Amino acid sequence: MKVSLVKPDLHAIDQLDIDTVAIPVFEDMRPPAGLTGLIDWRLCGRVSALLVSGQLSGRFREAAMMPGYGRLPGTRIVAFGMGDSREFSQSRAREAAWFMSDSLRRLKTGAFLTALPGSMSKTVPPRAGLEMMIEEIGRVFSADESFQSLDVSIVEAQESHRELNDLVSSAMRRLRGVWK
Secondary structure (H helix, E strand, C coil): CEEEEECCCHHHHHCCCCCEEEEEEECCCCCCCHHHHHHHHHCCCHHHHHHHHCCCCCCCCCEEEEECCCCCCCCEEEEEEEECHHHCCHHHHHHHHHHHHHHHHHCCCCEEEEECCCCCCCCCCHHHHHHHHHHHHHHHHCCCHHHHHCEEEEECCHHHHHHHHHHHHHHHHHHHHHCC
16 A cells, blocks of 8 residues: 655646545535535536535535546545534544545545545544544555555645655554555
C-alpha cells in the first residue's frame, strides 16, 4: 500500500492516477466544504443538487455512487455520509474510516482519493484522523491480494503535510512488517 498526501487543489488532484474519489459529506454542512466542495465545484454543483433533492443526505454510514462525468481523474465518485458534524468524534471517525475502507474494498478500487473523516468539521485533529484512516485501510484491505498495490491519496491542508508525512512513513514501515 502506498499513501500520499495531496494539497486541496484541483490542479494537484487532476494529476492523480486513481479510479475512485471518496468524498465525506456531513448532514449539516451546506455548502459542501473541503474536498467535497472542490468536487462539487468541478461537477458544476452535482453534489449540492443531490443534497437539495434529498437523494443524498449525509446521514452517517450512507453511501451513494455517481459517475465522474470525465471531469475528474476517477471514473466514479462515492459520497459517504458522516452524520452531524457537531456529533462527530474520534470513535465516529474510526467507524467512518472503516466503513469507507470496506466499501472501497468491495468496489475493488485499486487507487482512490479521499479526505480524512472529520477534517472538515475540525473535530478530529489531522494526525489522529490519518492514523485511524491508515489503520482501518490496513485492517480492511490486508486480506485482499490487491493490498500491496493499493494507492491511497489523501487531501489535507499543505501546512499539515510535514507532520503527516512522518506519520505516513512510520505507518508504512509498520504495515510492511505486519502484513508481509
